[in-house]
Amino acid sequence: MRLPPFELHRPATVEEATALLERHGDDAAIYGGGTELLLLMKLGFAQPAHLVDVKGIAELSGVQAGGGALVIGAATTHRELERAPAVAAGWPALAEMERMVANVRVRNAGTVGGNVCFSDPHSDPATFLLCADATFVCRRGGAEPRRVPASGFVRGPYRTALEPGELLVAIELPEPPAGAAIVHRKLALHERPAVTVTCLARVERGRVAEARIAVGSVGVVPVRAAEAERLLEGLDAPAPDAASLEAAGAAAAEAARPVADANGSVEYKENLVRVMVRRTFAEALGRAA
Ligand SMILES: Cc1cc2nc3c(=O)[nH]c(=O)nc-3n(C[C@H](O)[C@H](O)[C@H](O)COP(=O)(O)OP(=O)(O)OC[C@H]3O[C@@H](n4cnc5c(N)ncnc54)[C@H](O)[C@@H]3O)c2cc1C
Missing domain, CATH: 3.30.390.50 (CO dehydrogenase flavoprotein, C-terminal domain)
Known part of the structure; x- marks a missing residue:
């Protein structure tokens, strides 16, 4: 299995990513950890000539707790989530779930955003986030964020509520209720x-x-x-x-x-x-x- 040739772009903002997606249209794909996308490309199921790597976009990075919610950047890897002090402190069940995903190699590269955006029916985070009443924050450069409840994000196998050119920027998890x-x-x-x-x-x-x-x-x-x-x-x-x-x-x-x-x-x-x-x-x- 060989990867077809492609150009890798590393935008620093959602706006730059959107501009790239608009410029290259169907010939571009968003790239998180690549654990699904590169496999599809190797198998010949997808051949985007332009990969838009979203890991360098600050808005999609990191995990922050505050105001009664945990905000998870979409490009956060499973491994980062599993080990983040804020997750261990307030959302230990999330860390426990992340430890069950795949293997360390996949968790080191794969992102939580890539998992839910790919929308493979066999997903740990999709089930967990539905139970935890998460909100998915989606945004296209130049537009206000669009907030989609977990119950409306996954639309079917390999289908989500993301609109063309839109990025998943973050996932918000409310604090578990007392008791x-x-x-x-x-x-x-x-x-x-x-x-x-x-x-x-x-x-x-x-x-x-x-x-x-x-x-x-x-x-x-x-x-x-x-x-x-x-x-x-x-x-x-x-x-x-x-x-x-x-x-x-x-x-x-x-x-x-x-x-x-x-x-x-x-x-x-x-x-x-x-x-x-x-x-x-x-x-x-x-x-x-
Ligand atoms: C061997 C193996 C075992 C696995 N086992 C499990 C398991 O036990 N449980 C489980 O839940 N999952 C499992 N997975 C799936 C794994 O969790 C996903 O492959 C990984 O999380 C995908 O993330 P990624 O960043 O690599 O996605 P990518 O491959 O980079 O992207 C996947 C798709 O999402 C799109 N995308 C990525 N990020 C964004 C974004 N921010 N906004 C919009 N679109 C985006 C891409 O364009 C692409 O279409 C397994 C995978 C492998 C290869």
Whole structure:
């Protein structure tokens, strides 16, 4: 596998990146860590003659906590997120999730923005960010930022809400609510996850005051399982009844709409979701209680 020839551009601002994307049109591609893009190019699925490297744009770099939110530059690598002191201090579940992505080589090069913009259905961050109620900040040079909720960003396999020429500049994560814990779990049979589950449990006066269940990697897009969440709210936190957890797992399996692929049949994936949602929510509840 050989890379076709290309010219690498290193803009310093979103405006410069936009100008390059406009000048070269379909012949240009945004380049983060290249872990997906270069593979596509080597396989002959894409042949952009101009790569616009966004890692040097300050607006897309770094991780900052403040004002009740964590702002993650889209060009932040998985490894940086995993090790950032601000993440460890306020969003340990995010660091834990990032440690589960791929392997160290991919995490060192791959960016969180590249992960969600590529929109491969088998993604850890996409499921986590949906559960955490993240906001995706998108911008084209010269325009005001456009803010897209996580629930509207991933539109389908390899399709997002990004408009032509727009960059994902940042991802904003609100602080987890008081009394809440988030847990992300996955199962991978091959390189990428076969199932990803993120659960948030918030406990107030010994009861589940809020439940959030996101399931991804089994269907075409990650989903929030609203019916499962409803079944969990009000449960006794120290001793949740097994039947409700089981029913929530079953409701999540239905909401996830698994598709058959190299990871298994629809029935197999439904079973995985049922079991993993039950266990992951129980774990979140244990941490929150
Ligand atoms: C072996 C292997 C194992 C993996 N395992 C996992 C796993 O377990 N879990 C998981 O979640 N993922 C996994 N991945 C996917 C990995 O997380 C992604 O490859 C990586 O995060 C992509 O980031 P990148 O910066 O390299 O993207 P690039 O390859 O640089 O870009 C990907 C796409 O996004 C676009 N893009 C990039 N940045 C932006 C931006 N800021 N704005 C707009 N568009 C942009 C590019 O134009 C391109 O179309 C795996 C990948 C590999 C190769």
